[in-house]
Amino acid sequence: MKLLNGEIISNERYSEYLYKMVIFSPYICREARPGQFVNIRCAPEGIYDPLLRRPFSIFDIEEKFNVFSILYSVKGRGTEFMSHLEKGDLIDFIGPLGNYIDLAGTKNNVLLIGGGIGIAPLYLLAKQAVVMKKNVFFAAGFKDKSYQKWEDDLIELKIDYTIYTEDGSIGSKGMICDYIRSNIKLFNGYDVYCCGPKEMLKTIQNIYTKSSNRVSVLLEEKMACGVGVCNGCVVKVKHVKGEFRYKRICKDGPTFDIREVIFD
Amino acid sequence: MTDKQNSLFVFIEENNNDINLSVNIGKIHLENPVIMCSGTFGYGEEYGQFYNTALLGAVTTKSYSLKPEKGNPPPRICETPAGLLNSIGLQNDGIDCFIKKHFPEAERRGIKLILSLFGSDMDEFSELAYKVSEIKDKIVAIELNLSCPNVKEGGIAFSSVPADIKKIVRSVKRILKIPVIAKLSPNQHNLIEAAVAAEKGGAEAISIINTVVGMSVDIETFKPRLANVTGGLSGPAIKPIALAKVYSLAKEKILPVIGMGGIFSVEDALEFLIAGASAVGIGTANFIKYDIGVTIIDGLREYLKRRKIHDINEIIGRLEV
Ligand SMILES: Cc1cc2nc3c(=O)[nH]c(=O)nc-3n(C[C@H](O)[C@H](O)[C@H](O)COP(=O)(O)OP(=O)(O)OC[C@H]3O[C@@H](n4cnc5c(N)ncnc54)[C@H](O)[C@@H]3O)c2cc1C
Numbered sequence: 340m341k342l343l344n345g346e347i348i349s350n351e352r353y354s355e356y357l358y359k360m361v362i363f364s365p366y367i368c369r370e371a372r373p374g375q376f377v378n379i380r381c382a383p384e385g386i387y388d389p390l391l392r393r394p395f396s397i398f399d400i401e402e403k404f405n406v407f408s409i410l411y412s413v414k415g416r417g418t419e420f421m422s423h424l425e426k427g428d429l430i431d432f433i434g435p436l437g438n439y440i441d442l443a444g445t446k447n448n449v450l451l452i453g454g455g456i457g458i459a460p461l462y463l464l465a466k467q468a469v470v471m472k473k474n475v476f477f478a479a480g481f482k483d484k485s486y487q488k489w490e491d492d493l494i495e496l497k498i499d500y501t502i503y504t505e506d507g508s509i510g511s512k513g514m515i516c517d518y519i520r521s522n523i524k525l526f527n528g529y530d531v532y533c534c535g536p537k538e539m540l541k542t543i544q545n546i547y548t549k550s551s552n553r554v555s556v557l558l559e560e561k562m563a564c565g566v567g568v569c570n571g572c573v574v575k576v577k578h579v580k581g582e583f584r585y586k587r588i589c590k591d592g593p594t595f596d597i598r599e600v601i602f603d
Numbered sequence: 604m605t606d607k608q609n610s611l612f613v614f615i616e617e618n619n620n621d622i623n624l625s626v627n628i629g630k631i632h633l634e635n636p637v638i639m640c641s642g643t644f645g646y647g648e649e650y651g652q653f654y655n656t657a658l659l660g661a662v663t664t665k666s667y668s669l670k671p672e673k674g675n676p677p678p679r680i681c682e683t684p685a686g687l688l689n690s691i692g693l694q695n696d697g698i699d700c701f702i703k704k705h706f707p708e709a710e711r712r713g714i715k716l717i718l719s720l721f722g723s724d725m726d727e728f729s730e731l732a733y734k735v736s737e738i739k740d741k742i743v744a745i746e747l748n749l750s751c752p753n754v755k756e757g758g759i760a761f762s763s764v765p766a767d768i769k770k771i772v773r774s775v776k777r778i779l780k781i782p783v784i785a786k787l788s789p790n791q792h793n794l795i796e797a798a799v800a801a802e803k804g805g806a807e808a809i810s811i812i813n814t815v816v817g818m819s820v821d822i823e824t825f826k827p828r829l830a831n832v833t834g835g836l837s838g839p840a841i842k843p844i845a846l847a848k849v850y851s852l853a854k855e856k857i858l859p860v861i862g863m864g865g866i867f868s869v870e871d872a873l874e875f876l877i878a879g880a881s882a883v884g885i886g887t888a889n890f891i892k893y894d895i896g897v898t899i900i901d902g903l904r905e906y907l908k909r910r911k912i913h914d915i916n917e918i919i920g921r922l923e924v
């Protein structure tokens with residue numbers, strides 16, 4: 340990991356609250372792997388409000404151009420600040436952070452389940468799986484059509500996918516978890532990676548309790564340091580003898596075996 | 604190397620040698636007055652990727668208890684205006700793990716360590732001290748955390764009583780015979796009394812401030828933003844409070860003071876030194892400016908050069924009132 344200042348190549352608005360920011364960084368292109376994230380400073384130098392950096396998954400890497408991108412939705416002041424940055428501005432970030440997903444030695448069939456902005460880290464994973472000639476299926480669920488433009492990115496990967504929206508404005512109408520539940524046999528023998536709202540992850544954990552699939556989950560929690568020193572970003576995981584312990588999402592994760600996670 | 608580069612190198616060396624950044628905090632000698640605060644730094648593995656952590660005056664470890672501590676339930680972090688609320692709850696691997704695993708790593712990196720200890724009663728502090736005996740000659744000092752706002756038993760309640768402070772410091776000092784620093788709380792009304800008690804117990808210095816008790820409420824869910832309800836506030840938001848505490852304690856000249864709380868720049872560090880701190884602690888800033896440690900050391904040197912002051916000690920406590 341390195342502390343970096345990257346030039347913004349573009350900061351494109353995908354929909355009302357969704358943006359894709361492309362950043363120049365040969366270092367990240369070289370070093371980052373799927374599942375990792377960067378921690379971005381969301382205030383000008385010398386301004387301490389908002390104080391903390393904000394974590395964002397690495398959405399895509401285009402080695403040819405030495406650029407990587409993040410897909411982000413505007414939630415509060417940090418992301419609002421980011422949405423006003425322009426081509427040519429410098430952005431202060433550190434990365435790559437967190438454990439990564441190593442597809443080598445995994446099953447040939449990969450199922451990716453993303454809910455909302457949870458699709459962000461899965462996109463790079465899908466892209467790498469394609470390079471490794473794996474059979475990838477992307478199941479994505481959204482509230483409405485705000486992710487419509489992202490579908491164009493997905494189409495570029497030439498993989499099978501399905502999109503569900505709660506209001507039916509794009510793809511099929513319904514919840515992505517219901518789709519998975521009804522089609523679970525279709526994905527027998529797939530390695531599963533999921534990321535999204537906690538409720539969705541809990542449901543997926545339930546769906547897969549009795550199956551033998553390997554299921555990994557990418558988690559989120561508020562972070563302070565992002566590098567593993569403050570113990571601020573912990574999640575409860577199973578420990579020996581029915582006990583639990585805390586693991587750090589920024590350093591031990593963000594990717595965990597879904598069966599070890601205790602959602603409460 | 605060409606001659607030109609060579610002479611340039613010598614010039615800078617001489618110039619740097621001209622300036623003294625080293626300080627003595629009682630019997631504790633530090634190469635420079637920049638210390639990393641407890642719970643905010645690790646052992647150099649992470650920050651070692653940004654700069655040589657052996658250059659720091661010292662690094663204070665997370666507070667260790669006898670047994671591993673799970674810590675508080677999440678969410679443990681909440682951002683407030685220019686501040687950070689945390690309710691980590693002293694999560695740590697236990698002193699044995701520190702001695703076996705983290706200490707050798709820090710030693711290998713040449714980090715000067717101040718070991719922070721936390722006990723929920725007198726006995727735990729003494730037992731901790733006995734455990735530390737085997738490495739005591741390889742650390743700079745012990746810091747006793749007598750002020751964590753995030754633990755129910757012990758913490759503030761037990762260790763803020765001056766009589767207890769004196770006893771704890773004395774017992775640890777007797778067992779280890781190395782410098783002991785008492786870390787006190789800004790939430791404590793009797794700061795001066797507590798410092799006097801620490802001095803009577805044989806402490807070498809006082810570290811202030813630990814975090815300030817605070818909370819934040821989510822108006823949509825009616826829930827507190829920290830699972831623990833309250834937490835400790837750190838960062839720029841508490842700097843003026845910290846500075847005033849440091850000033851009010853340092854001028855009493857009971858013990859040297861290590862000042863901390865919201866230091867984010869060399870200018871902040873200078874304010875503390877001028878107000879009377881013999882050294883400064885950098886905490887939350889490490890989460891945002893990962894190279895803050897060296898930035899401040901370099902900045903102090905630059906400041907002294909610019910002001911044509913040769914020794915950092917010449918500015919300590921020189922506040923003109
Ligand atoms: C490992 C990791 C990867 C992430 N990747 C992405 C990504 O690729 N794209 C993206 O849009 N978002 C991502 N997030 C979430 C993103 O960090 C938050 O949305 C962002 O910090 C909000 O900042 P803000 O200042 O705009 O909002 P704030 O005003 O801080 O908060 C607005 C809302 O966002 C929530 N929030 C704040 N910080 C976090 C956080 N760290 N994690 C989850 N929720 C948070 C708050 O609870 C609140 O409801 C990721 C989070 C983590 C931990």
Ligand SMILES: Cc1cc2nc3c(=O)[nH]c(=O)nc-3n(C[C@H](O)[C@H](O)[C@H](O)COP(=O)(O)O)c2cc1C
Nearest residue numbers: 569640641642666748812813837838864865886887
């Ligand atoms: C995440 C976090 C963890 C901390 N853990 C400890 C601890 O274990 N022991 C301790 O004495 N102080 C602890 N502190 C307090 C700091 O050492 C320091 O006194 C305080 O944060 C004020 O300095 P700052 O504003 O520069 O962070 C912690 C602070 C933070 C933010």
Ligand code: FES
Nearest residue numbers: 563565570572589
């Ligand atoms: S954010 Fe500090 S340990 Fe994860």
